[in-house]
Amino acid sequence: MQCRKKTKPDFLNERELNKGEATSIRVQTNTDERDGDSDDLLLRFPELLKLTKVGRSKAYDLMNPxxxxxxxxxxxxxxxxxxxxxxxxxxxxxxxxxxxGRSNKFRNQQQRNQQQRNQQQGYKK
Incomplete structure (x- = not known):
């Protein structure tokens, strides 16, 4: 018995993604297989971890007063x-x-550090 090699249908062959598709793939964060909507307002804990890129124990630390x-x-x-x-x-x-907020905090800190370095270089001259 001879087996046929499976091939993809034409519409599934690799093609270049348009800008909207590439963006939606990049920002898709909801991986809940029960519901494919990525525009959900609510997240379960595993989805929160994936979205914030924080580990479970660190997330519990961040939540614990x-x-x-x-x-x-x-x-x-x-x-x-x-x-x-x-x-x-x-x-x-x-x-x-x-x-x-974390991003803004980091950017502000970088700007302050850069300003301090510039001031220190100005004093050395």
Whole structure:
């Protein structure tokens, strides 16, 4: 018995992605297989970790007020239902705002460092 080699249909052959497709693939963050919508307002904990690029233990540190790594801006979850075992969910916009805030903090710190270096070089001359 001879086996035929499987080939992709023409529409699945590799092609160059247009700008919109490339952007949507790059920013797609929701990998929940139950629902393919990437525009969900709510995130489950694993999705929050993937979006913020933070590990599980670090995320718990960021959420714990007693931890030295506590960040009050990190998204705080809320129970989806009234039961004590209800899964927590997180607002997507809070996660994105936290990422943007971290980025702005880093940029501001870089600018200050650059200004200090410029001032120090000015004094040396």
């Amino acid at each position: 007693k931890s030295p790594a506590f960040d009050p801006d990190y998204p705080a979850g809320f129970p989806l239902f009234d039961s004590p075992r209800s899964p927590k969910v997180y607002w997507r916009h809070e996660a994105l705002a936290w990422i943007e």
